[in-house]
Amino acid sequence: xxxxxSRRITIVDVARHAQVSTTAVSKVLRNAYGVSPKMQAKVRQxxxxxxxxxxxxxxGLRGRTYTIGVMLPDIRNPFFAEVLDGLTGRIAGTEYxxxxxxxxNGEDAEARVIHAMIDxxxxxxxxxxxxxxxxxxxxxxxxxxxxxxxxxxxSHTYDTVADDDLTGAALVVNHLADLGHRRIAHIExxxxxxDCLAEMPNAIRAEGYRRAMxxxxxxDGIDIASTTYTQEGGYLxxxxxxARPVRPTAIFAGADIVAMGALDAIAEAGLSxxxxxxxxxxxxxxxxxxxxxxxxxxxxxxxxIGANAARLLLDRIAxxxxxxxxxxxxxxxxxxxxxAPPPA
Amino acid sequence: xxxxxSRRITIVDVARHAQVSTTAVSKVLRNAYGVSPKMQAKVRQxxxxxxxxxxxxxxGLRGRTYTIGVMLPDIRNPFFAEVLDGLTGRIAGTEYxxxxxxxxNGEDAEARVIHAMIDxxxxxxxxxxxxxxxxxxxxxxxxxxxxxxxxxxxSHTYDTVADDDLTGAALVVNHLADLGHRRIAHIExxxxxxDCLAEMPNAIRAEGYRRAMxxxxxxDGIDIASTTYTQEGGYLxxxxxxARPVRPTAIFAGADIVAMGALDAIAEAGLSxxxxxxxxxxxxxxxxxxxxxxxxxxxxxxxxIGANAARLLLDRIAxxxxxxxxxxxxxxxxxxxxxAPPPA
Numbered sequence: 001x002x003x004x005x006s007r008r009i010t011i012v013d014v015a016r017h018a019q020v021s022t023t024a025v026s027k028v029l030r031n032a033y034g035v036s037p038k039m040q041a042k043v044r045q046x047x048x049x050x051x052x053x054x055x056x057x058x059x060g061l062r063g064r065t066y067t068i069g070v071m072l073p074d075i076r077n078p079f080f081a082e083v084l085d086g087l088t089g090r091i092a093g094t095e096y097x098x099x100x101x102x103x104x105n106g107e108d109a110e111a112r113v114i115h116a117m118i119d120x121x122x123x124x125x126x127x128x129x130x131x132x133x134x135x136x137x138x139x140x141x142x143x144x145x146x147x148x149x150x151x152x153x154x155s156h157t158y159d160t161v162a163d164d165d166l167t168g169a170a171l172v173v174n175h176l177a178d179l180g181h182r183r184i185a186h187i188e189x190x191x192x193x194x195d196c197l198a199e200m201p202n203a204i205r206a207e208g209y210r211r212a213m214x215x216x217x218x219x220d221g222i223d224i225a226s227t228t229y230t231q232e233g234g235y236l237x238x239x240x241x242x243a244r245p246v247r248p249t250a251i252f253a254g255a256d257i258v259a260m261g262a263l264d265a266i267a268e269a270g271l272s273x274x275x276x277x278x279x280x281x282x283x284x285x286x287x288x289x290x291x292x293x294x295x296x297x298x299x300x301x302x303x304x305i306g307a308n309a310a311r312l313l314l315d316r317i318a319x320x321x322x323x324x325x326x327x328x329x330x331x332x333x334x335x336x337x338x339x340a341p342p343p344a
Numbered sequence: 345x346x347x348x349x350s351r352r353i354t355i356v357d358v359a360r361h362a363q364v365s366t367t368a369v370s371k372v373l374r375n376a377y378g379v380s381p382k383m384q385a386k387v388r389q390x391x392x393x394x395x396x397x398x399x400x401x402x403x404g405l406r407g408r409t410y411t412i413g414v415m416l417p418d419i420r421n422p423f424f425a426e427v428l429d430g431l432t433g434r435i436a437g438t439e440y441x442x443x444x445x446x447x448x449n450g451e452d453a454e455a456r457v458i459h460a461m462i463d464x465x466x467x468x469x470x471x472x473x474x475x476x477x478x479x480x481x482x483x484x485x486x487x488x489x490x491x492x493x494x495x496x497x498x499s500h501t502y503d504t505v506a507d508d509d510l511t512g513a514a515l516v517v518n519h520l521a522d523l524g525h526r527r528i529a530h531i532e533x534x535x536x537x538x539d540c541l542a543e544m545p546n547a548i549r550a551e552g553y554r555r556a557m558x559x560x561x562x563x564d565g566i567d568i569a570s571t572t573y574t575q576e577g578g579y580l581x582x583x584x585x586x587a588r589p590v591r592p593t594a595i596f597a598g599a600d601i602v603a604m605g606a607l608d609a610i611a612e613a614g615l616s617x618x619x620x621x622x623x624x625x626x627x628x629x630x631x632x633x634x635x636x637x638x639x640x641x642x643x644x645x646x647x648x649i650g651a652n653a654a655r656l657l658l659d660r661i662a663x664x665x666x667x668x669x670x671x672x673x674x675x676x677x678x679x680x681x682x683x684a685p686p687p688a
Contacts, residue, residue, distance in 0.1 A: 048455060051483055067460055069443075076425045076630070084419060088446070097460040099413075100444040102432070111392060116411055116441040120464040139395060231630060260634065267635035286420070286575060290604065291611035292637065 011052075018046035029095070066095045068313060069117030071103045071110065072128040074230065077257045078285035079302055080128060083149065086306025087126065091314070096123075105228070107132055118144055124313045129202075134195045145316040147309045153199040154326060159312040161327040163300035165201045168331035169208025169252070170215075171298055172280045175333055176250045177216045180341045181278065184213065184221055185248035187237035187258050189229040202229055205254050205282065221248075229254060234261025242269050249277060249342035256281035256288050259295055259338075274340035284334050294337035301329050355396075362390035373439065410439045412657060413461030415447045415454065416472040418574065421601045422629035423646055424472060427493065430650025431470065435658070440467075449572070451476055458484055468657045478539045489660040491653045497543040498670060503656040505671040507644035509545045512675035513552025513596070514559075515642055516624045519677055520594045521560045524685045525622065528557065528565055529592035531581035531602050533573040546573060549598050549626065565592075573598060578605025586613050593621060593686035600625035600632050603639055603682075618684035628678050638681035645673050 011029075015022040020042060027035050028043040046052070070087065072080045088098055099122070101113035110132045117125055122144065129150035130137060140146055141158035148160050176184045186209045189202035197203045206224060213222045225240040227233035234253055241248055242265065253259035259281030263273065271277055281288055284299035308327045316322065355373075359366040364386060371379050372387040390396070414431065416424045432442055443466070445457035454476045461469055466488065473494035474481060484490055485502035492504050520528045530553045533546035541547045550568060557566045567588070569581035578597055585592055586609065597603035603625030607617065615621055625632055628643035652671045660666065 048452065051455075051480070065464070067464060075419060075428060075444075076422065078420065081420045084446070097456055098446065099457075099460065099464070100419075100446070102428070102442065102444070108392060111395070112441055113443075115395075116443065120409070120411060120443070120466075122464075136395065231634075264635045290575075291608045 013050055014043065014046045014052050017050055018042045064123055064317075065121045067097050067099055067120070067122045068124050068126065068310075069101060069114075069120075069122040070098055070126045070128065071101045071113050071117070071130065073103050073105045073131075074257075075100075075102060076231070077229065077255065078287050079255065079257070079283040082283070082285060082302025083128060083306035083309070086303035086308075087310045088306075089303070090307040090310035094314070096314075103128075103130060105131060111136070114140055124317050126309050126313055129200065131193075131196055131200065133193070134199070145313060145320060147313045147316070149305060149309050150201045151199045152201070152204060154324075156324055159309075159316060159325045159327075161305050161308045161312065161329070163201065163305065163329050163331055165204040165300075165331075166208035166211065168282060168298040168300060169205045170212040171331060171333040172252045172282070172296075173209060173212035173216065173218075175296070175335065176252065176278060176280065176339065177218065179250075179278070179339060181250040182218055182221050182342075183223070183246065183248040184218065184250045184252060185223040185225065185241045186252045186254065187225045187227060187234055187241070187262060188254050189233065189258075190226040202254055209252060223248060227258075229258055231257050231261040231264070234258035234263075235265045236261070238262035238265035239269075242266070242271070247277070250339070251277065251279045253279060253281050256283045256285045256295060256297055258282075259297070260287060260293075263293065263295075263338075273338050276343060278339040278342070280339055288334070288336065296336045296339040297334055298331045299334050300331045304329055357394055358387065358390045358396050361394055362386045408467055408661075409465045410441060411464070411466045412440050412442050412468050412470065412654075413445060413458075413464075413466040414442055414470045414472065415445045415457050415461070415474065417447045417449045417475075419444075419446060420575070421573065421599065422631050423599065423601070423627040426627070426629060426646025427472060427650035427653070430647035430652075431654045432650075433647070434651040434654035438658070440658075447472075447474060449475060451480075455480070462488055468661050470653050470657055473545060475537075475540055475544065477537070478543070489657060489664060491657045491660070493649060493653050494545045495543045496545070496548060498668075500668055503653075503660060503669045503671075505649050505652045505656065505673070507545065507649065507673050507675055509548040509644075509675075510552035510555070512626060512642040512644060513549045514556040515675060515677040516596045516626070516640075517553055517556035517560065517562075519640070519679065520596065520622060520624065520683060521562060523594075523622070523683060525594040526562055526565050526686075527567070527590065527592040528562065528594045528596060529567040529569065529585045530596045530598065531569045531571060531578055531585070531606060532598050533577065533602075534570040546598055553596060567592060571602075573602055575601050575605040575608070578602035578607075579609045580605070582606035582609035586610070586615070591621070594683070595621065595623045597623060597625050600627045600629045600639060600641055602626075603641070604631060607637065607639075607682075617682050620687060622683040622686070624683055632678070632680065640680045640683040641678055642675045643678050644675045648673055 015025045103110045124145035126147045146158040188206040191197050191203045225237035227237040281295050281297040284297040288295040288297040359369045447454045468489035470491045490502040532550040535547045569584040571577035571581040625641040628641040632639040632641040
């Protein structure tokens, strides 16, 4: 701590401070096999006390920077916190550090953040629900090991982890139909490009909703408000639906954050949940479990999704030539207090 | 888009594609003075269409990487989304890209993420409510332009942006005392080190609470549950407070996310807000404005905090020798439906 800030701490200083060899320090830094926990602790303490930073370019020359870039669409959506928890849990104990880039649901914003991450030399990327054209994702994945989360479709250059969104949407529709609802509306995140319509989780949930409604003989009740997967999008979508000549008796919001906005609009309209209208979300976030709300929601195991993405990325960094993997997780429905039979 | 992925796009390709000179492209990349909006648009479109990435090391040699590292303690706290919105709003239109690092409220985690950001060559750092020892922050700021957000205290190496937390806490206590409450409890984020007790916003809010209680003649009613600024911390803190032999009639939660956890515990206990117990938060996040909850909260202008932090950092990157600045913002109270007179 007494070092002047301008004097660069070296591996030699760390070794001297920890009273071990420079080889031992190097081994700890590389997370090499055969380092005792005691040696690990000694070296890490010296690193911490001296404020040592492994030289990035030197590490770069050895081919690793030990940073993973994670792009996510929206920091306000609590689902991404679940994914990140799973992801960081999986890399805990490794040398890897996660840096996050906000993608902001825009193609230009995504290109900027992805390029910044590649420029900053990250060893690999995890892209959560990217909206970029598929060709762009393929090009990125050819440059740097990449795992795409949430988005469906098979790629030979990147690995994918996704939820079975068709099934998840059907779980909600069937639950509401079983309760006796027939006018079940949906709030979707709008898509326009063919790639996104075919691959984005939100588009597949909307398709799952339509299929399940038809399968239950409720084709006439299909009613979609097309906004965004944000609180504001949920608020605006619910306002649209509540203004229909005949109001739906249930709303399936495509994400918990959308349900939050919808609940806001329902409260503003002076209606009660679930007495006047039922509402279900998707993601089973901490918000859904929050007792004053107690939101029925689809659990797509965000933690598992994040853990799988991290595992696939570390595997790919270790072996870039292995065939790509597609992990698909199965959702479950968590019934809480926002869904009940429709008003008589 | 037809380029093979391995072929590196250069500034020459961009110039040819946009049908402008390479000097013009370079000017746009540097955000230089005197580039017409039309030229900007042309070059940016070519950059986007070709997937051009300015060469990081070349940019590094010119002294800039156009990346800003933002460390934040907890992605789940909605207050940080407000700060980030203000921050990204302020840098929109510049060449800068923000990358986020989770600090996770641990000294080791903070050291790791700060070192990763420095190693990755970021031009500057914005550290939100860091808990690291002051000496460590000074050392970091001596290496790279740094703005510290939330934490109080004057530094000659880093700029600071903070809220007047003493005043903010007093606003809550006075509001509750004016309603007739005498047993007003507080849930704080626990601190132990002298640096943090003197400088952290949470510690200063707790001190503001104590001072305001004494100033109102309510010293006997001072009752603090010491947990964390998380939903879980609010839940556990409220459970402690509700189990007191004589229950408080109001709880001042140190952050909205803490109030969320407290509301969860109050619902679990079968109590009503504000009939049985009043609750106030701090941060005035989107959660506080959410109508089904409608939480009384202190607005500390997270958006302004973020915008100021970005401005100070860009100034410091431009001129590392200017004297440090301390920006302190004044909070206001937003009264909503979770606070009312105590039960008779």
